Amino acid sequence: MNYASAVRIIRMPCTGRIDPLFILKAFEIGADGIMISGCHPGDCHYTAGNYHARRRFLLFRNLLDFCGIDLRRLRFYWISAAEGAKWVNAVNEMVETIKKLGPFRELHDADGGEILLPQEVSSIAHEISIRSGKSMPDHSSSIQESLHKIGRELLQKEEVSLIIGYGKGSLYGRTTPLMIRRPEEIDRLVFDSFCFNNLATYLIQAKKEGQISGKVAVVAKGCDIKAIVGLIQEGQIQREELIILGIICHGVFSAEGKDNLAEKCLSCQDQIPKLYDHLIGEAREMSGERMDQFLKVKQFEALSQQERWKFWKAHFKRCIRCYACRAVCPLCYCNRCIANKTQPAWVASSSHFRGNFTWNIIRALHLAGRCIGCGECERACPMDIPLDLLNLKLAKEIKELFDYVPGYDWEASPPLTIFREEDEGEFIG
Numbered sequence: 001m002n003y004a005s006a007v008r009i010i011r012m013p014c015t016g017r018i019d020p021l022f023i024l025k026a027f028e029i030g031a032d033g034i035m036i037s038g039c040h041p042g043d044c045h046y047t048a049g050n051y052h053a054r055r056r057f058l059l060f061r062n063l064l065d066f067c068g069i070d071l072r073r074l075r076f077y078w079i080s081a082a083e084g085a086k087w088v089n090a091v092n093e094m095v096e097t098i099k100k101l102g103p104f105r106e107l108h109d110a111d112g113g114e115i116l117l118p119q120e121v122s123s124i125a126h127e128i129s130i131r132s133g134k135s136m137p138d139h140s141s142s143i144q145e146s147l148h149k150i151g152r153e154l155l156q157k158e159e160v161s162l163i164i165g166y167g168k169g170s171l172y173g174r175t176t177p178l179m180i181r182r183p184e185e186i187d188r189l190v191f192d193s194f195c196f197n198n199l200a201t202y203l204i205q206a207k208k209e210g211q212i213s214g215k216v217a218v219v220a221k222g223c224d225i226k227a228i229v230g231l232i233q234e235g236q237i238q239r240e241e242l243i244i245l246g247i248i249c250h251g252v253f254s255a256e257g258k259d260n261l262a263e264k265c266l267s268c269q270d271q272i273p274k275l276y277d278h279l280i281g282e283a284r285e286m287s288g289e290r291m292d293q294f295l296k297v298k299q300f301e302a303l304s305q306q307e308r309w310k311f312w313k314a315h316f317k318r319c320i321r322c323y324a325c326r327a328v329c330p331l332c333y334c335n336r337c338i339a340n341k342t343q344p345a346w347v348a349s350s351s352h353f354r355g356n357f358t359w360n361i362i363r364a365l366h367l368a369g370r371c372i373g374c375g376e377c378e379r380a381c382p383m384d385i386p387l388d389l390l391n392l393k394l395a396k397e398i399k400e401l402f403d404y405v406p407g408y409d410w411e412a413s414p415p416l417t418i419f420r421e422e423d424e425g426e427f428i429g
């Protein structure tokens with residue numbers, strides 16, 4: 001077989017073994033184009049590796065497209081060992097395409113990118129802030145009273161050893177996570193419109209640090225409960241270890257604008273928690289208009305590929321790799337994150353555009369089908385990188401492609417652990 005020589009073959013046992021991180025790393029260290037080739041569906045030597053890979057690649061590819069990467073640089077093929085001619089044609093075609101596109105300078109050139117948001121996206125932000133002003137959250141003091149009553153009883157009867165809730169912060173507009181172990185401390189628990197943190201993060205941390213013996217009660221809004229469902233689904237906590245104090249929530253303020261409803265609340269479907277042991281608060285209509293959850297994503301998708309690339313380049317360049325996004329996420333719980341591994345160092349540890357690009361894409365992908373949209377990562381990011389837009393893009397894809405919404409059913413199989421034979425595969429040559 002004769003084919004273009006400008007290729008470097010990397011042999012893998014199965015397409016199922018190809019992590020998107022390998023692809024990002026190859027781009028990062030200089031590949032101008034990447035071709036993935038594997039066995040046809042139904043022919044996997046490991047039974048179903050290629051079916052799993054197809055789901056993963058589909059999401060990965062759609063995310064790269066969302067970020068403005070020219071997808072001609074990344075092609076997928078099913079080519080069996082008996083299809084030599086197809087292999088030759090595919091390689092030659094790929095090499096020709098890459099020669100026409102030229103080196104992948106956009107990724108290696110640290111310049112470029114537009115700090116200013118593209119016009120369409122800023123208009124969405126503007127629209128959101130106007131709408132937010134129309135629907136100010138309002139929580140009655142009876143929530144706090146009920147919390148105190150129920151919490152005190154739980155501790156007095158020793159039904160729980162710990163309550164994780166909110167306490168008053170030292171600054172106006174802030175609350176702080178609070179761990180209560182004694183009934184006489186219960187009056188320190190608060191619940192108001194500044195309780196934007198997702199306490200499920202502290203639940204998993206407390207468990208990991210061995211701070212929990214016996215049952216624990218956690219104060220949780222509907223959106224936070226979805227993270228708890230995810231943790232149960234992934235075997236990180238057991239349902240029977242928990243007492244969920246579910247709050248009927250009328251929205252929380254965004255952390256920055258003390259006058260604005262948090263963006264996630266504008267499309268919230270979980271004002272009344274779907275899972276709880278005690279339901280606290282009063283159900284009533286949320287004021288203001290309910291926004292399409294994916295409006296921002298749809299409008300961003302309408303931008304040109306170059307505009308999308310400029311937008312993300314400008315943002316990813318500013319990432320300082322503080323990992324606040326990871327620390328605050330209730331579903332980022334690995335003891336050792338891939339970004340901290342140094343042998344091999346899949347994600348460069350210093351802050352530079354290429355490494356930041358890999359980090360931000362892989363962070364979002366690791367949360368694909370798991371992220372419950374609590375918005376904490378974006379809130380915690382000191383550089384105001386719009387991480388929510390990446391998360392929402394993947395949530396939209398997961399919903400449309402795999403008909404799955406995370407955070408509601410802990411017995412469901414996460415979408416990237418299963419496959420359907422009829423999954424979309426048109427993108428594979």
Ligand code: SF4
Pocket residue numbers: 318319320321322323324325326360380381382383384385387
């Ligand atoms: S919180 Fe923001 S700046 Fe920090 S690592 Fe995450 S994306 Fe980068």
Ligand code: SF4
Pocket residue numbers: 227328329330331332367370371372373374375376377378391
């Ligand atoms: S990725 Fe962000 S929005 Fe999603 S669960 Fe984690 S912190 Fe929440």
